[in-house]
Amino acid sequence: MPDILLTLSEVFMRTYEGFLKAALVTLKITAIAIVLGTVFGIVFALMKISRSKILQTIANLYITLIRGTPLIVQIMFLYYGITSIVVLSNFWAGAIALGVHNGAYIAEVFRGAIQGVDRGQREASLALGMNRSQAMRRIIFPQALRRAIPPLGNQFIITLKDSSLVYVIGVTELFGLANREAASSFLPFETFLVVGMYYLVLVLIFTGLLKLYENKLNVDKS
Amino acid sequence: MIKTMNLHKSFGDLEVLKGIDIDINPGEVVVLVGVSGSGKSTLLRCLNFLEKAQEGDILIDGRKVDRKKEDLSKVRAEVGMVFQHFNLFPHKTVLENIMEAPLIVKKEDKEKAKKLSLALLGKVGLSDKADVYPNKLSGGQKQRVAIARALAMEPKALLFDEPTSALDPELVGEVLQVMQDLANDGMTMVVVTHEMKFAKEVADRIIMLDEGRIIEDADPETFFNHSTNERTRQFLEMVNV
Numbered sequence: 001m002p003d004i005l006l007t008l009s010e011v012f013m014r015t016y017e018g019f020l021k022a023a024l025v026t027l028k029i030t031a032i033a034i035v036l037g038t039v040f041g042i043v044f045a046l047m048k049i050s051r052s053k054i055l056q057t058i059a060n061l062y063i064t065l066i067r068g069t070p071l072i073v074q075i076m077f078l079y080y081g082i083t084s085i086v087v088l089s090n091f092w093a094g095a096i097a098l099g100v101h102n103g104a105y106i107a108e109v110f111r112g113a114i115q116g117v118d119r120g121q122r123e124a125s126l127a128l129g130m131n132r133s134q135a136m137r138r139i140i141f142p143q144a145l146r147r148a149i150p151p152l153g154n155q156f157i158i159t160l161k162d163s164s165l166v167y168v169i170g171v172t173e174l175f176g177l178a179n180r181e182a183a184s185s186f187l188p189f190e191t192f193l194v195v196g197m198y199y200l201v202l203v204l205i206f207t208g209l210l211k212l213y214e215n216k217l218n219v220d221k222s
Numbered sequence: 223m224i225k226t227m228n229l230h231k232s233f234g235d236l237e238v239l240k241g242i243d244i245d246i247n248p249g250e251v252v253v254l255v256g257v258s259g260s261g262k263s264t265l266l267r268c269l270n271f272l273e274k275a276q277e278g279d280i281l282i283d284g285r286k287v288d289r290k291k292e293d294l295s296k297v298r299a300e301v302g303m304v305f306q307h308f309n310l311f312p313h314k315t316v317l318e319n320i321m322e323a324p325l326i327v328k329k330e331d332k333e334k335a336k337k338l339s340l341a342l343l344g345k346v347g348l349s350d351k352a353d354v355y356p357n358k359l360s361g362g363q364k365q366r367v368a369i370a371r372a373l374a375m376e377p378k379a380l381l382f383d384e385p386t387s388a389l390d391p392e393l394v395g396e397v398l399q400v401m402q403d404l405a406n407d408g409m410t411m412v413v414v415t416h417e418m419k420f421a422k423e424v425a426d427r428i429i430m431l432d433e434g435r436i437i438e439d440a441d442p443e444t445f446f447n448h449s450t451n452e453r454t455r456q457f458l459e460m461v462n463v
């Protein structure tokens with residue numbers, strides 16, 4: 001066996017226990033960020049398409065700020081911001097920061113999906129006597145959700161990968177651990193190759209699950 | 223039943239309705255005709271407040287509707303609408319499409335709403351389609367479901383905006399038949415259509431719009447055979463009857 005493969009398998013065997021635990025942390029942070037981001041996303045999307053100028057302005061401000069600054073800055077900012085007010089673990093600070101960040105992108109996904117639903121759907125709902133919020137909840141949003149699923153899936157995969165950035169506030173997820181391993185073992189190349197594979201496997205699993213879900217939706221509809 | 227007084231509607235600088243006065247009696251079938259762009263759809267949409275007229279009054283059942291202050295969804299629930307492109311809810315079955323408004327708007331209980339919806343589905347001849355999704359229906363079937371859906375709110379009047387224009391010719395008849403049955407049952411209807419045969423046979427009155435004004439309001443016999451209005455005669459020649 002060539003040397004590189006030998007070292008790689010050595011690194012792998014020595015680190016897999018730690019990396020599996022760290023992968024769990026990565027998944028947890030990602031899951032929390034996705035849930036938070038989706039909630040924020042829906043709320044801000046509805047604000048953005050609302051008739052209230054104030055709500056629109058707040059939503060636009062949020063989206064502009066988040067999309068106009070680097071995630072790593074937002075993580076640091078929120079970490080020091082939040083922990084100066086309440087006691088919060090760096091895990092939760094990181095998850096919240098990632099959630100807030102994603103909310104801005106998910107808001108745009110939902111806004112597009114809602115506005116993409118045929119106008120006739122809203123008119124038919126109103127003509128039947130529904131008010132605006134009934135039309136949104138019962139008729140428009142369920143259709144928008146279907147349209148939103150492929151771009152949401154993309155965003156979730158980005159979230160998974162972006163979660164690596166919370167290492168800067170000291171969370172031991174995959175990348176954080178890899179950083180330490182690389183330094184202590186003096187094998188940075190091999191270590192980062194291994195951690196890259198963990199991410200790749202997670203992303204492939206995510207993608208597969210999303211495909212399954214999309215197919216299920218398509219089958220239901222017909 | 224529905225009365226408008228001096229109704230004006232503009233989109234920006236474009237004045238589309240220039241003072242419309244109509245008075246539709248209970249049980250009457252009024253067919254609205256006019257060339258493209260004359261304001262037929264806009265007038266219809268003003269009648270159930272999908273568009274808000276800037277000036278003039280609308281009375282439903284003798285009661286003046288205050289466009290600024292009232293909850294318009296209550297008014298809309300009383301005047302149903304059938305659209306050219308059906309606008310069925312694609313994520314709901316046929317039965318769910320029809321039950322939706324009674325359940326959500328009227329808060330009827332489920333069993334009662336279901337019974338009513340199935341009865342209406344029978345009325346439009348589609349009892350066997352209750353559990354399919356709209357994308358499995360032909361255009362004619364979709365429009366019949368849309369009519370049943372509008373009827374489920376037990377409206378005082380029904381508005382139709384070119385209900386057969388998006389249909390293949392062989393499917394037009396089944397929809398017109400359902401509309402004719404409704405007319406015979408005494409439903410108050412305002413219908414925008416290019417089906418002149420329907421207008422001749424079913425309408426009590428024909429109203430012709432031209433550039434946002436009513437230029438003719440007559441019974442079918444007078445309209446088709448004795449009109450003295452130049453624009454009406456041109457129109458009739460164009461649709462060749």
Ligand SMILES: Nc1ncnc2c1ncn2[C@@H]1O[C@H](COP(=O)(O)OP(=O)(O)OP(=O)(O)O)[C@@H](O)[C@H]1O
Nearest residue numbers: 233234236238256257258259260261262263264265
């Ligand atoms: N939402 C809108 N915004 C701006 N202009 C509009 C709008 N809706 C209608 N118009 C304009 O108002 C005029 C009348 O339109 P309307 O749809 O009422 O005509 P119509 O008689 O129904 O025509 P058609 O037979 O083509 O359906 C047209 O010039 C149209 O372009």
Ligand SMILES: [Mg+2]
Nearest residue numbers: 262263264383
């Ligand atoms: Mg029209």
